[in-house]
Amino acid sequence: MKKMFKILKYCLSDLMRSHWILFYFLFYLLIGFGLLLINTSFSNTIITLLNIIIVLSPLISSVFGITYFYNSKNFTQLLLAQPIDRKKIFIAQYLGVSFSLSLSLILGLSIPFILFGILSSQNLYEFILLLGISSVLTFIFSCISFYIGILNNNKLRGFGLTVVVWLIMAVVYDGLIMILLMIFREYPLTNPSLIAMLLNPIDLARTVLIINLDLSALLGYTGASFKLFFGTFYGIIICTISLLIWLFIPLTLLIRRIENKDF
């Protein structure tokens, strides 16, 4: 465990020095300030941010994850030659990437929001939810990218696959669901659409945020039934569980792959 923390610490300090994390941080800082200056209310800003973050944070974390994985390959191989549990090496690296990405997101957004007084506003809960959910998305997608990295030694293939996975999750899945809903429009679709949202982390994150931002009224009858589901304690538990499953599946796959891989 001590060794793992040591690697994690090294990893973090390495990442903090890299310009990309700084850029990522500055990007959110700028967006935060910019949106707060343009928009009049916190809830409006959070809704606009929701649009950006839901798309961007998975993309950035998967691309950044895979880049980091390939770039630190030599160092990883060096570490593998040492008497350290190989599981710990990768977990530490993965945690390093996800932590630093979420940290720059959280800090980058918190600074402008705190300066504009979110702490004393009613929207604090929604803001924390936004940060929490985007951090979870970061963890999920950097895990997926690590798994893809482990599976593919070919860098180009690895990059391509991460982008494709992101594209499927962010765009294609929605299109598919839309087509399915239109084909089966004669049937009661509230529950199927609800399940469809649970099966994709990006959609789930978006839905949870929309429900909590009280845009649910927009969704009409579907929104009402969604609110009944997501608004309750039960619903929140299910959402959390399904997000955790999304974190858990790639992580176990990753660990199993690490154990068996011949470097």
Added chain:
Amino acid sequence: MVLNEVIISKSKLLFLILLWSSFINSQTIDVCKTCNFKTIKKAIKFSSINDTIFIQKGTYKESDIEINKPLIIIGNDRPIIDGEYEGEIFNIKSDDVIIKGLRIVNVGKSYIKDYAAIRVIRAKNFNISDNIFDNLFFGIYIEKSSHGVINNNKIYGNSKEEYSSGNGIQLWYSNDILVSNNYVTGVRDGIYLEFSDNCKIISNTSHNNLRYGLHFMFSDNDIYEKNSFVDNGAGVAVMFSKQINMNDNLFKDNWGTASYGLLLKEINDSNITNNIFDKNTTAVNIEGSNRLIFKHNNFTNNGWAIKVRGACYTNNFTYNNFIFNSFDLSYNSSVNDNIFENNYWSSYNGYDLDNDGYGDVPYRPVKLFTYIVNTVPETVVLLRGLFVHIINFSEKVSPVFTPRKLLDQNPLMNIIR
């Protein structure tokens, strides 16, 4: 002899003058705990036509007070009339009655009868002003009356359920009535009109009511101006009426799965101008309405700015602002007979090369996603996803599904102030 006759005729004249003056300068009657009249009912019984009854400060536990002759009833220092949940409190059955400055509380509740704090039946020229109503079932109920004024009353209901609550101000078969500067909250329908023509509803505030802030049916030639309808259960619903003028009203925060800023059903030949619609789930829902003119309205931060359902023809939407609505326009047919011209749309991103203030490219207010949501409501869960943005963009470039002719040929470049 002559002198005598003169004296007699003089005394006759004096008598006539006295009689006449007593008729004109009607007397005043005080009601208080220490006065001759301790209850309002007794005072009314004793009074003659056109008398003024002053009710002094205090609490009067009375109900079913019937007013059957022209009277002026004025409260000094706002006396409290407590109905003790017995039934109705004032029942006006005569013309020319004025009621002012009272606080009327505890109207009886009933599932069979519509008990009201003040009910006016078949009367003309009444004036109900500056009263406060608390704990009521129905507030002011005007029945088959005309030419009255309801001004500056405050109605505070505490309704919990629709089925066990009444309306704030209700006009039923009543014409030429002015309802102004009233404040209504916590009842079922704030202001309700049924079969009431030529009424003016001006500068009222109706908010936090269980169902509708304003509700009218079969009421023609009415004017609604400078009212604010905020945070009502289902907003404002108006149905089966014609020649309505709705100007300078505020429709705000009517937010909920079945809430509307303004729901129009079978409304014809009406003007809706200079209104503000802010943060409503559906700002305006139009169904079976023809020849409406929407001009200079502000639609901001609504879920749907305008939902056009079936059978709406030759409606005219010009010079309105559509700012930051999730959906600007939802339209459920492919034929368009309505005019959308010279509006400002915040989601318009065309250009204006000749600098005449009008965009050079037409704007299509109906998005593809709006169309899809109309056909399959469940798809709304995909709202704000990247996919939705992409298909909206592609549809904008080359419209296939959305009504081709539904466009604003000359959208404005700047917000109309």
